[in-house]
Amino acid sequence: MEKPLTAMLQPDGQPLDMAGYERAGGYQALRKALTMQPEAITAEVKRSKLRGRGGGGFSTGRKWEAVPHDAPRPRYLVVNADEMEPGSFKDRLLLEQTPHQMIESVIISAFAIQAEIAYIFVRAEYVRSLSALARALAEAQARGYVGADILGSGFALTIHVHASGGRYICGESSALLTALEGRRPLPRSRPPRSAQSGLWGKPSVVNNVETLCCVPHIVERGADWFLGLSRCADGGTKLFGMSGRVKRPGLYELPLGTPLIEILEEHAAGMQDGYQCRAVLPGGASTAFVMREDFYVAMDYDAVKTVGSGLGTGNVMALDDRRCPIGLLRNLEHFFAQESCGWCTPCRDGLPWVERILAAIEAGEGEPEDIETLARHVDFLGPDFTFCDLAPGAMQPLGSGLKYFRAEFEQHVNEKRCPWHESAGGWA
Amino acid sequence: MLTAEAEPLDAALRAQIADLAQHAEFSRAACTDALKLVQKRYGYVSDRHLDEVAALIGMTPAELDGVATFYNLIFRRPVGRHVILLCDSNVCWVMGEAGARAQIRERLGILPGETTADGRFTLLPIVCLGHCDHAPAMMVDDDQYGDLNPERLEAILDRYA
Numbered sequence: 297m298e299k300p301l302t303a304m305l306q307p308d309g310q311p312l313d314m315a316g317y318e319r320a321g322g323y324q325a326l327r328k329a330l331t332m333q334p335e336a337i338t339a340e341v342k343r344s345k346l347r348g349r350g351g352g353g354f355s356t357g358r359k360w361e362a363v364p365h366d367a368p369r370p371r372y373l374v375v376n377a378d379e380m381e382p383g384s385f386k387d388r389l390l391l392e393q394t395p396h397q398m399i400e401s402v403i404i405s406a407f408a409i410q411a412e413i414a415y416i417f418v419r420a421e422y423v424r425s426l427s428a429l430a431r432a433l434a435e436a437q438a439r440g441y442v443g444a445d446i447l448g449s450g451f452a453l454t455i456h457v458h459a460s461g462g463r464y465i466c467g468e469s470s471a472l473l474t475a476l477e478g479r480r481p482l483p484r485s486r487p488p489r490s491a492q493s494g495l496w497g498k499p500s501v502v503n504n505v506e507t508l509c510c511v512p513h514i515v516e517r518g519a520d521w522f523l524g525l526s527r528c529a530d531g532g533t534k535l536f537g538m539s540g541r542v543k544r545p546g547l548y549e550l551p552l553g554t555p556l557i558e559i560l561e562e563h564a565a566g567m568q569d570g571y572q573c574r575a576v577l578p579g580g581a582s583t584a585f586v587m588r589e590d591f592y593v594a595m596d597y598d599a600v601k602t603v604g605s606g607l608g609t610g611n612v613m614a615l616d617d618r619r620c621p622i623g624l625l626r627n628l629e630h631f632f633a634q635e636s637c638g639w640c641t642p643c644r645d646g647l648p649w650v651e652r653i654l655a656a657i658e659a660g661e662g663e664p665e666d667i668e669t670l671a672r673h674v675d676f677l678g679p680d681f682t683f684c685d686l687a688p689g690a691m692q693p694l695g696s697g698l699k700y701f702r703a704e705f706e707q708h709v710n711e712k713r714c715p716w717h718e719s720a721g722g723w724a
Numbered sequence: 725m726l727t728a729e730a731e732p733l734d735a736a737l738r739a740q741i742a743d744l745a746q747h748a749e750f751s752r753a754a755c756t757d758a759l760k761l762v763q764k765r766y767g768y769v770s771d772r773h774l775d776e777v778a779a780l781i782g783m784t785p786a787e788l789d790g791v792a793t794f795y796n797l798i799f800r801r802p803v804g805r806h807v808i809l810l811c812d813s814n815v816c817w818v819m820g821e822a823g824a825r826a827q828i829r830e831r832l833g834i835l836p837g838e839t840t841a842d843g844r845f846t847l848l849p850i851v852c853l854g855h856c857d858h859a860p861a862m863m864v865d866d867d868q869y870g871d872l873n874p875e876r877l878e879a880i881l882d883r884y885a
Contacts, residue, residue: 382813382852413749420797421809421853423866461756461795464851478752478783480790496750539815539856546857581814581852611856613815627817631851637794723823723874 298525299533299549300513301506305393311428314435317396323441325512329404330449337408337515344519345531346511349386350376350467350504351580351608353597356511360409362491363499372500373411374476375402375508377418377425378460378467381580382631384609386535387505389547391418391425394509395432399455401508403441404515406453409501414455417472420462429457464635468684469502470494471637482639483684506535528553528596536595537611538564541571541618547611553596559612560591571616575700579608581628582689584696585615604696619724620716621701622708625694626654632690643687646677650694657705660713667705671698733776737765745781752783755791759798768799796850804839804846806884809863812836813852819859824872831881845884 304312304320312320329337342357363371375398379387391398398416406414418426433455436442444452458476465471468483473495475481494500510532514522522531534552536559539545543565550559556578560566567573575585578595584605586593593603600607615624633647650673653666674695677687698705708714733741741758745751758777762769769777769792778788792798808828812821825836828847832840839846855861858870869880 379854380851383815383856384852385854385856388854421850421863423868459757459760460797461759461791462797463795475756476753477750478748478755478781478791480794537856539859540818545859577814613818613856615818619818624814624817627812627814631813635851722820722826724818724820 297551300525301390301394301397301509301533301535302547302549304397305389309393311393311395311432314396314432314439322396323400323439325516326400326403326441327447329407329512329515330447330451332515334408334410337404340519341408341511341514344510344514344522345529346507346514346522347530347597348504349506349510349534349610351381351582351606352504353607356503356507359491359501359503360405362489363409363501364492367492367499370413370498371409371411372495372498373402373406373409373414374469374472374495374500374502375414375416375505376467376469376472376502377416377422377505378472379422379505380419380464380467381582381609381611382628383537383539383577383613384580384611385537385539386547386609386611388422388425389535390505390509391422392428395425395428396436397509397512398429398505399432399436399442401511402455403436403446403453405501405503405508405511407451408511411501412452412454414453415476415495416455416457417466417476418457418459419466420459426457426459433457463637464631465637465684465686468686471684472502473500482637485683526552526596528594528599530597534595534610536563537609538614539611540573540576540614541568541616542566542573542614543568553594553599555591556586556593556595556612557591559595560614567614567616571618573614574617574621575615577613577615577693578605579610579612581631582606582685582692583608584692585700587700605692618716620658620714621697621704622654622658623714623716625697625701626651626658628693629654629690632686636686640683642677643682643690646673647687647690649673650677650690657708658714660708660711662705662709662712664706664709667698667702667709670694674698730770730772733762733773734765737761738776738780741777741780751781752787755781755783755788756795756798759788759792759795763799767805768802774800796848802839804843806845806864808845808847809850809853810836810847811851811853811855811859811861812849815852815856816860820872821860823874824860824862824877827874827877828881831878 338360346356470484471481490500548563590603629651633651638644744754748754778785836849860872861870
């Protein structure tokens with residue numbers, strides 16, 4: 297089984313330097329790309345059915361095509377390395393351990409959309425990622441892969457690495473652009489899309505780290521090869537993550553479309569002794585619960601939707617039977633309430649209300665009508681009621697939790713206590 | 725505490741910030757980096773320093789404070805010599821973050837958001853650190869720690885004590 301994204305990981309966890317990366321075949325894709333027409337690269341990426349790995353799942357080729365041919369300059373390529381979706385840890389691996397793969401991906405992708413400036417927006421806590429990128433970028437500049445007239449092609453590119461100041465909303469692509477401009481990072485209204493008017497009003501493409509890291513491999517080996525890597529209609533491998541009370545938590549590069557049960561039982565070696573898996577969040581805090589009866593589902597964009605959830609970041613968290621689902625929902629909604637940017641009312645006022653109700657229910661102070669109040673919030677904080685996707689994302693676990701854990705909600709309210717209370721509050 | 729909040733920014737730092745502003749595509753784009761430089765030097769960003777940075781970058785103090793206060797990792801109040809960022813997101817919640825929080829409270833006498841009386845530690849909650857396969861996880865300053873348990877947490881805190 298081929299694992300292009302992680303093929304160059306070293307046993308000691310250290311990234312390859314320029315010499316090591318080149319010896320292993322690095323920057324060959326760049327050399328090839330610079331001999332191609334930019335549109336041909338975009339066409340190949342589109343044909344490979346590469347879709348966004350950050351949670352959106354939008355076709356990368358189509359996103360690139362949205363930059364008009366006669367678009368004003370400069371144009372920007374922006375890497376969203378603001379990995380903050382709770383339960384997701386895949387981009388950190390690529391940034392820390394394959395920084396040259398990231399830089400090569402940025403150069404090729406910028407060439408494809410004819411961007412002359414690229415930003416890599418990294419969350420501040422990723423200290424090792426920032427230093428690995430800085431080192432790799434300096435080496436690439438020294439080698440002539442970044443700068444003016446790259447390898448004599450006439451193509452010029454400047455790359456900036458930007459460290460964030462914090463906050464989940466910066467991972468929302470339009471808020472990320474606002475943050476780069478040095479403004480309070482609130483999401484922007486669409487249209488216009490950022491491909492028309494993004495950073496400083498210029499055409500901008502924002503892509504996730506893992507998405508872009510697929511690009512050199514597509515350029516080097518072709519769309520057909522990439523399509524052949526997956527076990528579904530879309531192309532490629534995916535960095536699946538597994539966390540919670542499993543025996544072997546970690547990241548696994550597997551074909552897109554690998555069944556959830558296989559990730560949980562084979563790769564993560566199942567649950568630790570004495571724990572049962574009740575449900576999972578398949579792709580971060582903004583995805584709906586998937587219950588045991590649906591664990592056969594293939595982990596790809598379309599299949600996970602058929603069981604009422606989404607692929608999200610593909611980093612799976614197991615909820616075991618010793619933890620209270622209401623407590624988990626309270627934890628998740630606390631996160632969303634805290635991270636709301638505060639711009640629009642449903643999100644700013646609705647999410648803290650949801651959190652307070654869940655906290656009351658967990659503490660045994662819930663009333664029967666509270667469950668209906670939560671359900672109303674799921675409706676009114678859903679798509680189209682808010683400025684961006686934060687609140688609709690927040691309602692994914694809550695809506696599915698109300699459906700699947702109805703008995704637990706009622707038990708908390710009726711018995712006026714948390715049945716898991718004994719296990720809460722400690723090292724677990 | 726060594727905050728020097730009443731003193732002007734030192735000359736080298738002013739020059740560095742002016743240089744950042746000059747090299748950014750638009751000067752205000754340098755504001756996050758500038759605030760971080762001040763924080764690195766003084767531990768946090770005081771009102772006086774914020775005013776100075778705003779002038780150097782060509783923003784009003786109110787605009788700059790609007791950015792500074794939005795970010796949880798730009799500190800507008802003094803913090804301890806070491807900042808503990810304890811992950812309180814879902815995976816760490818499942819894996820026992822409450823135990824770590826309780827142990828820190830017992831040993832250092834601080835809750836999230838508080839600083840020890842001797843000014844050595846500040847404890848802050850942080851959203852998912854992307855270390856979920858080693859939950860519960862935390863950072864102390866720039867160093868990341870995972871697989872926390874009572875013994876390991878004790879040993880880590882000893883290192884900074």
